Amino acid sequence: MSAMKALAPAWRNGLRYTSFSSRARIGAAARKELGKTASLATVSSLGIDKATGITKPSTVYYNLPYPEVFEHETKNEEGESTANGTYCVSTGQFTGRSPKDKYFVKQAPSDKKLDWGKINKGVAPEVYENIYKKAVKHYNENVDKMYVFDGYCGTSPKSRKNVRIITELAWQHHFAKNMFIRPDSEAETAGFEPDFTIINACKVINEDYKDLGLNSDVAVVFNVEENMAVITGTWYGGEMKKGIFSMMNYWLPLDGVMAMHCSANKGKDGDTALFFGLSGTGKTTLSADPERLLIGDDEHGWDDDGIFNFEGGCYAKTINLSRDNEPEIYDAIKRDALLENVIIKENGEPDYTDTSRTENTRVSYPIYHIDNHEPSGMGGHPNSIIFLTCDAFGVLPPVSRLSPGQAMYHYLSGYTAKVAGTERGVTEPTPNFSAGFGAAFLTLHPTLYADLLQHKLDRHGTQCFLINTGWTGGGYGVGKRMSIKATRACVNAVLDGSINKASFTPDPVFGFDVPTELPGVPTKVLIPRDAWSDKKSYDTTRTKLAGMFKDNYTKFVKPGVTNYTSFGPK
Known part of the structure; x- marks a missing residue:
């Protein structure tokens, strides 16, 4: 049985702190703060009483250093420590946003x-x-x-x-x-x-x-x-973030500043790239590149000076996490990181394969836990933007080059496909369209973000590409998943600019430019129709997916906003 069993009152989320000898192991960044004591304040000294009406709490702990946070968590019995000193909590009934x-x-x-x-x-x-x-x-x-x-x-x-x-x-x-x-x-x-x-x-x-x-x-x-x-x-922490x-x-x-749900990294020569993508498309994996500096993994802005991270840390999924498949994230889980809803084994080790509490197990950690992070959290104006999609229909090419108008259409579409084959009787993929690759967080009309993005693309000459990390040679259940090697080859060609030396052919339905040859990617994979043994079936599926795009886009067409319909599939 997990050490994280329900032994505390319900308001504590059923957790009890378990001490391990490794509790004394403190990371270098935390050691710098050891000389500080907990910062005590009052509601009046911070102006909280006048601003909010909160007047009674007798003690206010203010911007605690990490070692003090750890002491409070353990004293309050809010969770438990793992074998390497990472703290772990349960978020109760809600293991995701509501x-x-x-x-x-x-x-x-x-x-x-x-x-x-x-x-x-x-x-x-x-x-x-x-x-x-x-x-x-x-x-x-x-x-x-x-x-x-x-x-x-x-x-x-x-x-x-x-x-x-x-x-x-x-x-x-x-x-x-x-x-x-x-x-x-x-x-x-x-x-x-x-x-x-x-x-x-x-x-x-x-x-x-x-x-x-x-x-x-x-x-x-x-x-x-x-x-x-x-x-x-x-109790879910992600609601605050x-x-x-x-x-x-x-x-x-x-104020004319772009806000984006994307990851960002920076090359040795200072070139910056953005990665947009919904869950499961490879946004975190592909932006974590040992040859490039990570600016951030989730939220960024784009102002007159360039790209900047909104955050001081990362919030990564841990389901099936291992050092082999995600070494940067795996090694970032140490003292000062915070695990959420992960089952802890009796020996104090996290079990990332156990989804009995939720599949949305998470970890947050300060970004300096990633060795090759960009300390400033900023980069120049992006040379490249990559829209990631996991196309389970097997229709889209592994990489395609978008015109500015097409980029706006695909930004607003925010397409990926969920695999529904695990449900009895369901054999077809399910399309998932999310404007801006993060519709849940867009507070203004989506086309306003698209207009602002297009302005920045035009001003800074940024190129946009669509990369499919999904299926090839057929849809889910018939074809096979795009190899990570081929996807990496596509990403690398975009980042080093070599893709622009390739010959391109326009897709007859979607209109974007598709390279006919690219080192590291089989030629027949580059042109999706060639990878299908049943060409008629491919044509039918492509027409079906194009129709889904068109039907989805109708909600963005209304008076007073820019209409990018002409840049979509024909």
Whole structure:
């Protein structure tokens, strides 16, 4: 049985701390902080009382150094330590984000800018006030100590935002410290003024949610005008990370700065590349290149100075993780990293193959745990942008070159395909379209991001490519998965520019340019139709997929926004 068994009260998420001798092993970065003691503050010294109404917690722990965070987590019995000193917690009932419970307050002037719909759902100001008051009351009546993280979202001094995260759990403070950008010194936060504050009241349950018109007793509510968000009913740390990302997607484009759900890396000569892609397409794997510096693995901005990471850490999936398949991530899981929902064996070792709690097991860690990271978190204007798709229909080529208009069409489509073959009676792949390769976080109309991206492509001469990491020679169940060797060859050809020396032929349906020869990629694989033994079946499947693209794109066509339909399949 796992050491992470339910031995503590329910409010502790059923966890108990187990001590291992390796607890004393502290990484180099943490050792630098050993001389510091826990930073104590008060709600009044930080201005929290006036800004939020939270007045009662007698102790406020402020921007704790990593060793102190670890001590608090263990003393509070919030989780358990693994054999190498990594801390591990359970996020309880919610092991992922709860998108149906995310709301924005519907009020002027943001109500004229937000793209209302299934993703950005509105609530009345009085509903927000109800939830906000519950959170404040909880802190004032039930919380003796709380944790406050002040830091930044964005490595670019010009475009970053000051963020404040208020939590009552030390591990959530740990998560914020990992994922956001940590101030370099205590002096840097003197007189800190947050641009946005999140009050994480995860223990508050909205039992009157039906009267409030909410989806469930969970609520994650953003008040754009008040620069405040309240989280209730869910312990999942990713709500804080993606909540600020959603706000960056609101603020930055209005100032002409692109916000992107992508990874980024940097070559030895300073050339920068971006990798867009939904889950399972290889975004993290392909951007983690030992020959290039990692700028960041998930969220980035693009301002007049170039690319910049929003975050100070990484948040990676750990399902089936091994040193062989993901050495950089595997070796990053050490003291100061934070595991979520991973089963810990009796010997203190994580079992990354055990999905009994969830398949969405995760780890967050400061980005300096990756040896070949870019310390500045910034890069120049990108030379190349790669859109990654896992096409389980086996229609798309392993690599294709996009015109600026085609790039906007595929950016808005955000296509990949989920393999449904594991379900009884289901043999066909399921298409998944997500605008911007991250529709859940786009707060403005998707075409506004596309217009801004096209402007930047034109200004900086950035080339865009579509790379298929999915199937070739047939769809799922008939063909085979694209080899990682071939995919790496495509990526390398894009990054070193050699792909532009190839001969290209236009795809007769999708219109993008497909190379006819490329070192490291079999010729018949480059032209997907040639890889299929049944050419008629390929033509039928390609027509079917093209129709799916066209049907999906109709939702972006409305008065007052740019129409990129002509750059899609014919």
